[in-house]
Amino acid sequence: MSGAPLLSVENLSISFGGLKVIDDVSFSLEEGGRLALIGPNGAGKTTIFNLLSGVYRQDTGHVRLGGQLIDTAPSRKRIGFGMARSFQNIRLMPHLGVVENVMLGQHSRADRPGGLLTPLSFFGRSQARAEAEALLEDMGIEVVPGQDVSTLPYGIRKKIELVRALAARPNLLLLDEPAAGLNGAETEELMAFLDRISASGVTLLVVEHDMGLVRSLCTRAVVLNFGRKIYDGPTADVQRDPLVLEAYLGPRHSDKSEASDVA
Numbered sequence: 001m002s003g004a005p006l007l008s009v010e011n012l013s014i015s016f017g018g019l020k021v022i023d024d025v026s027f028s029l030e031e032g033g034r035l036a037l038i039g040p041n042g043a044g045k046t047t048i049f050n051l052l053s054g055v056y057r058q059d060t061g062h063v064r065l066g067g068q069l070i071d072t073a074p075s076r077k078r079i080g081f082g083m084a085r086s087f088q089n090i091r092l093m094p095h096l097g098v099v100e101n102v103m104l105g106q107h108s109r110a111d112r113p114g115g116l117l118t119p120l121s122f123f124g125r126s127q128a129r130a131e132a133e134a135l136l137e138d139m140g141i142e143v144v145p146g147q148d149v150s151t152l153p154y155g156i157r158k159k160i161e162l163v164r165a166l167a168a169r170p171n172l173l174l175l176d177e178p179a180a181g182l183n184g185a186e187t188e189e190l191m192a193f194l195d196r197i198s199a200s201g202v203t204l205l206v207v208e209h210d211m212g213l214v215r216s217l218c219t220r221a222v223v224l225n226f227g228r229k230i231y232d233g234p235t236a237d238v239q240r241d242p243l244v245l246e247a248y249l250g251p252r253h254s255d256k257s258e259a260s261d262v263a
């Protein structure tokens, strides 16, 4: 592991209609790390993801990935640089099979110049299929040939979406509320699945409201409130931090020693 962080967010700010939605936010994430980005509704978490993935362009500040400035690169290029993202709502192609959906994730890889614009040869296609099947097997997902993803349970589709993101061979995976819509058993399974992804060397940045998942998956948390960073430290201490308590519960309650409804 090199000394430099994998992801460096430096003094990012963006305004919409005169309202500063992200205000001078900085944090870094070391290679192989697992960082939670949390905060009350409207704090700016999704906006940070949109800035990191190139959906929005910041007014000021910089984003570095592996030491390289990426903040003028379009979204697809950022995937090629090693950043992948999963969305809160599943975005699989419903009438394609599992393997075909995972193959879609291979197209923006750095080793696929031209990406979607370059049709694969027959050999390239069968190699891509074999890689997708191997990745699914590695991640413990059983594939029934000919089955459309739309027929699968929500929890499985969520995992397939993550495998599709992994097909781009990212160093950094941005997870936007991965446990949203999952029941307790599915959330447990997802945690084990994310552990496996992390063990394979992928660095995780996770927006999540489920504090149980945040605590068991991430060692460190950055907390936003009204677009500003108010905490950057161990996940174990976040629910005792006075500024965090005030952000979630209001000033009257911030003298409590701990809150269970943070995040």
Ligand SMILES: Nc1ncnc2c1ncn2[C@@H]1O[C@H](COP(=O)(O)OP(=O)(O)OP(=O)(O)O)[C@@H](O)[C@H]1O
Pocket (backbone or CB within 6 Å): 016, 017, 021, 039, 040, 041, 042, 043, 044, 045, 046, 047, 048
């Ligand atoms: N494109 C946009 N135009 C105008 N305002 C925006 C835009 N995107 C985000 N915002 C505003 O920025 C603020 C932060 O929104 P954001 O979705 O990033 O918060 P969040 O922390 O992800 O919230 P939640 O937990 O509810 O998903 C909100 O006030 C939102 O209305």
